[in-house]
Amino acid sequence: MLAEFRSVRPRIKSGRASFASGPKVASACSPGRLNGIRITKDLPPLPEMMADPMQLQQILLNLVLNAVDSMPNGGTLNVRTSFDQGAGIIGIEMADTGKGIRREHVDKIFQPFFTTKPKGTGLGLAISKQLIEQHGGSITVAGNPSGGSVFRIHLPLKTLESAATA
Numbered sequence: 245m246l247a248e249f250r251s252v253r254p255r256i257k258s259g260r261a262s263f264a265s266g267p268k269v270a271s272a273c274s275p276g277r278l279n280g281i282r283i284t285k286d287l288p289p290l291p292e293m294m295a296d297p298m299q300l301q302q303i304l305l306n307l308v309l310n311a312v313d314s315m316p317n318g319g320t321l322n323v324r325t326s327f328d329q330g331a332g333i334i335g336i337e338m339a340d341t342g343k344g345i346r347r348e349h350v351d352k353i354f355q356p357f358f359t360t361k362p363k364g365t366g367l368g369l370a371i372s373k374q375l376i377e378q379h380g381g382s383i384t385v386a387g388n389p390s391g392g393s394v395f396r397i398h399l400p401l402k403t404l405e406s407a408a409t410a
């Protein structure tokens with residue numbers, strides 16, 4: 245499955261990044277699944293970027309599903325985007341108030357097949373990391389000061405001009 249996935253290259257398009265609004269992400273956030281999870285969003289308008297919208301959606305879906313899984317008794321998922329104009333970098337942050345990640349697991353969660361879930365494949369984060377890196381970006385995780393985890397994605401903004409000259 246991972247090998248199959250490796251052959252997928254981003255279909256880079258220009259488009260306004262509409263994070264956390266794709267239909268799959270929306271259905272992952274449907275009330276039946278959410279069990280008392282509150283979603284808060286801080287999504288300022290972002291510039292146009294060059295990216296594969298389906299892949300961005302898959303990345304965000306994986307993170308949302310993980311956050312939901314980490315909060316079986318409810319909690320808060322905060323989704324926040326930002327844009328650093330000087331550096332030309334879009335930031336996406338997903339912070340949950342879930343179980344958190346054990347210190348000894350932090351180095352392993354992006355490895356293929358690492359899972360702590362009875363029915364997990366352990367591919368969600370490995371695939372997300374690979375897709376993000378194919379876009380020239382990075383993903384990191386940290387503890388959420390209010391309990392839980394914070395995943396941060398940085399994606400370089402590639403404008404049409406920079407793509408044309410690349």
Ligand SMILES: Nc1ncnc2c1ncn2[C@@H]1O[C@H](COP(=O)(O)OP(=O)(O)OP(=O)(O)O)[C@@H](O)[C@H]1O
Nearest residue numbers: 310311314344353359360361364365366367368369
């Ligand atoms: N938001 C989170 N809170 C706590 N633990 C997390 C979170 N996200 C990931 N993890 C940990 O990282 C592991 C790997 O995550 P990953 O998404 O790669 O696989 P999975 O969720 O276990 O399986 P799948 O994605 O196939 O359902 C999880 O099993 C879990 O232990």
Ligand SMILES: [Mg+2]
Nearest residue numbers: 306310368369
């Ligand atoms: Mg997962």
